[in-house]
Amino acid sequence: MQESAKSTIGFIESAISTTYPNDKEEKSEMDEYSFRRENDGQTKILIVDDEPKNIKTIEEMLAPDAYLFLAAGCGKDALDKAYSESPDLILLDDVMPEMNGVKVAGVLKEDSRTKDIPIILITELEGIKTRNLVSEAEVDDFVIKPIRAADLRARVKSMFRLRQYRDQLLIGTHFESLQDKGVIEPASAQIRPEKDVPVVLLVEDNQVDAEIVQRFLKDEPVRLVVAKTGEEALARIMSESVDLVLLDLLLPDMNGFEIFQTLKENENSRDTPIIIITSLSNLESKIMGLELGSDDFLVKPIVKAILLARIRGLLHKKARLDRLRSHYEDALKIATIDWLTGLYNHGHFKKFLELEIKRSLRQTYPIGLIILDVDDFKRYNDRLGHSAGDLILQEIGRAVRDAIRGIDLAARYGGDEFAIVLPYSDSRGAVRAAERIQQSIGSLEFAPAKDQGLAKTTTSIGIAAYPEDASTTEDLIMKADRMLYLAKKNGKNLLCVYGRDPVERP
Numbered sequence: 105m106q107e108s109a110k111s112t113i114g115f116i117e118s119a120i121s122t123t124y125p126n127d128k129e130e131k132s133e134m135d136e137y138s139f140r141r142e143n144d145g146q147t148k149i150l151i152v153d154d155e156p157k158n159i160k161t162i163e164e165m166l167a168p169d170a171y172l173f174l175a176a177g178c179g180k181d182a183l184d185k186a187y188s189e190s191p192d193l194i195l196l197d198d199v200m201p202e203m204n205g206v207k208v209a210g211v212l213k214e215d216s217r218t219k220d221i222p223i224i225l226i227t228e229l230e231g232i233k234t235r236n237l238v239s240e241a242e243v244d245d246f247v248i249k250p251i252r253a254a255d256l257r258a259r260v261k262s263m264f265r266l267r268q269y270r271d272q273l274l275i276g277t278h279f280e281s282l283q284d285k286g287v288i289e290p291a292s293a294q295i296r297p298e299k300d301v302p303v304v305l306l307v308e309d310n311q312v313d314a315e316i317v318q319r320f321l322k323d324e325p326v327r328l329v330v331a332k333t334g335e336e337a338l339a340r341i342m343s344e345s346v347d348l349v350l351l352d353l354l355l356p357d358m359n360g361f362e363i364f365q366t367l368k369e370n371e372n373s374r375d376t377p378i379i380i381i382t383s384l385s386n387l388e389s390k391i392m393g394l395e396l397g398s399d400d401f402l403v404k405p406i407v408k409a410i411l412l413a414r415i416r417g418l419l420h421k422k423a424r425l426d427r428l429r430s431h432y433e434d435a436l437k438i439a440t441i442d443w444l445t446g447l448y449n450h451g452h453f454k455k456f457l458e459l460e461i462k463r464s465l466r467q468t469y470p471i472g473l474i475i476l477d478v479d480d481f482k483r484y485n486d487r488l489g490h491s492a493g494d495l496i497l498q499e500i501g502r503a504v505r506d507a508i509r510g511i512d513l514a515a516r517y518g519g520d521e522f523a524i525v526l527p528y529s530d531s532r533g534a535v536r537a538a539e540r541i542q543q544s545i546g547s548l549e550f551a552p553a554k555d556q557g558l559a560k561t562t563t564s565i566g567i568a569a570y571p572e573d574a575s576t577t578e579d580l581i582m583k584a585d586r587m588l589y590l591a592k593k594n595g596k597n598l599l600c601v602y603g604r605d606p607v608e609r610p
Contacts, residue, residue: 146172147264150191152182152208153226154200162195165253166260179203183211186218193263196243198227209243222263226251244417248410262400302347302419306330307337307363308381309356313404317350320408324415334358338366341373347422348415353382375425377418381406442516444494445501450523453515457525458577461570464527471570472526472534475584476504476541479562479596481520492550499548500561507544508537521588531569531601538565538599564591568602 149171151159159175166173174189176182179200186194194212198205205225212218225246245259304321308314309332321328329346331337334355340346349367353360360380367373379400400414440452448456460471478500485493497520504514504522517523524541526534545563566587574580587600594600 146170147193148172148174148189148191149260150174150176150182150185150189150194152176152179152194152200152205153197154178155197158197162251162256165251165256169257169260179205179208182208186212186221187215190217191221193260194221194223195247195260196223196225198225206243224259224263244421246413301325301327302422303327303329303345304348304350304415304419305337305340305346306350307332307334307355307360308350308352309333309354310352313352313406316406317411320406320411321415324412326415326419332356334360334363337363341367341376342370346373346376348418349376349378351378351380353380375422377422379414379418442501445498445516447501447505447522448513448515450515450518453513453517453523453525454577456513456515457580460525460527461577461580464570469528470530470533470572471580472529472531472537473568473570473580473584474524474526474534474538474541474565475517475567475581475588476522476524476538476563476565477588477592478520478545479564479592496550496561499550500545503544503548504541507540512537523584529569531567531572531603534567534569535599535601538567541565542599562597564588564596565599566591566602567600573602 149166151162151173152175153159153162154177156175156177163173174185174191176185179202182194182196185191196205196208200208205227209223209225212221212223222244225243226249227246228249244263247256247259302325304326306314306317306328308317308330314330314332318328318330326347329340331340334357337349337351341349351360351363355363360382364378364380367376367378377400379402381402381404383404400418402411402414440448442449457471457473464471478497481493481496484496497516501514501516501522504524508514508524508526511527513525515523515525524537526537529537542563542565545561548561550561566584566589568574568580568583568587570580573583583602587602591598591600
């Protein structure tokens with residue numbers, strides 16, 4: 105999973121740095137991060153406690169997971185280590201002399217260098233004052249003393265589930281800063297609507313317990329939806345967007361673990377945080393829930409301060425994850441989409457064709473390639489101006505997209521040239537697709553061009569196919585391009601197919 109994420113992020117980093125080479129300040133930040141990421145592979149955890157024996161105990165609990173441990177004995181030492189070492193996670197004891205854990209967390213979250221480092225507060229959570237402090241603390245999670253190794257390991261692993269999105273966070277921040285500076289425009293013209301409040305789904309058949317949770321959440325900025333059965337819960341999640349699930353294990357129609365597994369296997373709900381709630385107090389059930397991948401586990405009777413802290417933390421993570429996904433999608437569009445036509449760009453076309461050829465080697469299917477050029481396009485720019493020329497290219501791009509199948513890929517090859525990859529099509533199939541494209545483009549009418557006495561738009565097309573005409577990506581492109589040149593040379597508005605008579609009129 106991490107290797108896949110690294111390779112995807114590397115591709116986008118390369119695309120961003122290539123597309124915006126003049127943004128030196130942002131590029132240097134990306135380079136510095138890339139260097140740190142590549143040369144600092146081991147996960148670092150900073151343990152902050154004024155008792156050395158407590159630090160040793162925590163290290164022993166987490167030792168099976170092979171983390172690199174850093175230690176700090178006071179708040180000031182913790183701040184210095186956080187600034188100099190950039191740990192991946194901080195385990196922070198609440199009770200320390202001079203500067204307690206809540207204050208240390210507040211300082212770290214206000215500093216740009218450390219604000220994104222996850223913090224787990226270790227606390228006894230005794231008394232109303234302490235509970236209120238924990239509820240208001242700027243921490244990502246907390247563990248209650250006495251610490252159980254299974255609980256601590258599960259919470260640490262839960263924090264590192266977000267690590268796969270860490271690269272995306274940096275790219276999202278980089279992308280957002282470029283937008284703020286006006287260097288780039290958003291890839292989508294539509295602004296994504298923000299939801300009014302997060303939706304929390306409570307799956308609970310006990311009326312009394314449901315009313316307790318409702319009372320606890322009445323002042324929270326959430327919309328609580330209650331489902332009394334597993335079937336009702338699944339129907340809710342599949343029909344509407346849910347930001348967090350509070351899931352009771354004992355339900356009348358199915359086991360809570362069955363619901364959990366169903367949610368995690370479904371694409372629409374696999375990233376939705378889930379807190380398992382049950383009256384079962386045995387450790388086995390608790391560990392089972394955490395090992396399955398639940399984000400938290402609460403045992404009845406529920407403590408309000410703990411419930412609110414868990415919900416606030418998980419909703420914050422969910423909102424951040426949604427933003428990361430949005431930034432990632434926008435960055436991916438910037439890296440792969442031609443801004444003018446909305447088709448794929450030249451780089452993505454090459455990658456797609458390479459992958460299709462590798463796939464066809466295993467599955468033995470043909471691939472057709474069309475490269476087309478708009479005849480005498482320079483006339484449009486010269487007589488109508490480049491703005492009108494851009495509008496014509498946009499219409500041509502739309503016509504190309506409308507004339508091909510869903511499995512085909514259309515790209516702007518460069519200037520007024522377009523390329524279309526046709527999986528499962530030999531040269532005959534490619535000819536039929538090319539004829540549809542020529543007809544679609546030929547039927548376009550541009551009022552400004554007509555007023556200037558310009559004829560309807562025509563195209564010249566070159567076609568080659570894999571494996572009948574070529575054995576490599578570059579060879580296939582070269583032969584289709586050679587056929588395009590032949591079509592131009594023989595009078596334009598023509599279609600040339602490799603290996604056939606020099607010119608075919610559609």
